Amino acid sequence: MKLKDLWKEKDVTLSFEAFPPKKDSDFVSVALAVAEIARLKPDFVSVTYGAGGGTSAYTPQIAKIVQDQGVTALAHLTCVSSDRNRIHHELDALRAAGIENILALRGDYPEGYDPTAPRDYRYAQDLVKEIRAYGGFSLGGACYPEGHVECHSQAEDLVHLREKVESGVDFLVTQMFFDNSALYSFLYRARQEGITVPVLAGIMPVTNASQMTRILSLSGTTLPNRFRMILDKFRDRPDAMKQAGVVYAAEQMVDLVANGVQGVHVYTMNKPDVAAGLAEHLSKVLGRT
Numbered sequence: 001m002k003l004k005d006l007w008k009e010k011d012v013t014l015s016f017e018a019f020p021p022k023k024d025s026d027f028v029s030v031a032l033a034v035a036e037i038a039r040l041k042p043d044f045v046s047v048t049y050g051a052g053g054g055t056s057a058y059t060p061q062i063a064k065i066v067q068d069q070g071v072t073a074l075a076h077l078t079c080v081s082s083d084r085n086r087i088h089h090e091l092d093a094l095r096a097a098g099i100e101n102i103l104a105l106r107g108d109y110p111e112g113y114d115p116t117a118p119r120d121y122r123y124a125q126d127l128v129k130e131i132r133a134y135g136g137f138s139l140g141g142a143c144y145p146e147g148h149v150e151c152h153s154q155a156e157d158l159v160h161l162r163e164k165v166e167s168g169v170d171f172l173v174t175q176m177f178f179d180n181s182a183l184y185s186f187l188y189r190a191r192q193e194g195i196t197v198p199v200l201a202g203i204m205p206v207t208n209a210s211q212m213t214r215i216l217s218l219s220g221t222t223l224p225n226r227f228r229m230i231l232d233k234f235r236d237r238p239d240a241m242k243q244a245g246v247v248y249a250a251e252q253m254v255d256l257v258a259n260g261v262q263g264v265h266v267y268t269m270n271k272p273d274v275a276a277g278l279a280e281h282l283s284k285v286l287g288r289t
């Protein structure tokens with residue numbers, strides 16, 4: 001299914017993010033975890049591309065495993081380290097795997113990267129235009145309720161976001177956030193900027209306090225005091241941290257649905273039990289049977 005049609009059928013969607021194996025020997029365990037996540041029957045599962053050390057070569061294969069469970073896959077694709085040939089090779093592989101949806105991203109600069117050097121793609125919107133010209137995919141893009149780390153102002157970030165959407169993006173998925181008011185403020189400003197496509201709220205159930213340090217430094221996401229206290233209290237008790245992190249995410253989701261978001265996209269970190277807990281506890285809230 002092309003995701004651009006999903007919100008014609010549904011008021012609010014539930015989707016999960018999974019990532020490919022970091023090394024070849026992890027393939028089987030990741031494939032099993034992702035299949036288990038897909039069996040929860042979310043509206044779609046997205047599969048990252050080379051993020052956090054994942055192997056980009058496996059994205060089409062893991063996305064196919066999702067679709068083999070009867071669930072739509074959204075394959076992430078980044079362009080910052082690729083030339084046109086490589087992108088066309090990736091698009092051919094996705095098409096061959098039966099994937100119809102791509103989250104078109106710039107990607108983070110690798111270490112030692114010269115951002116001024118000439119290249120085929122400078123921003124995600126360049127990739128969006130390339131895939132539109134290639135044809136056959138519904139496209140999503142990333143957005144940042146608290147602003148992208150490289151951008152000087154949130155207003156400027158929104159101007160570039162509008163350009164990206166106008167290049168051919170059908171829906172947006174947000175960076176994780178822990179304070180829903182950041183999303184509401186962003187949605188208000190995005191609509192004022194003329195961005196009308198569905199915006200899916202990215203929610204991270206934090207199950208491990210140490211994972212937060214790297215994530216926060218990369219994303220520029222702020223932590224509300226209420227959540228900081230949870231991390232401080234439970235960081236040395238993994239079971240309690242996991243329970244508290246999932247409950248915090250569930251509370252965020254209830255509030256988001258009550259305030260009319262069109263979708264919640266959960267960063268599952270390949271943990272089927274976390275995804276299952278949220279899907280089951282919020283089945284009525286999300287209108288799932």
Ligand code: FAD
Nearest residue numbers: 048049051076105106107108123124142148151157160175
């Ligand atoms: P862009 O939309 O290109 O924006 C990047 C920056 O450039 C912003 O500051 C923007 O304001 C600015 N900009 C855009 N257009 C212009 C312009 N015309 N002129 C001047 N400035 C401009 N990374 C991975 O490696 N793999 C993944 O699978 C992955 N998945 C992600 C999923 C989500 C939902 C999110 C939110 C992020 C993901 N990322 C992933 C991280 C992402 O690649 C980085 O955040 C990256 O730094 C920016 O990517 P982008 O697509 O948002 O870039």
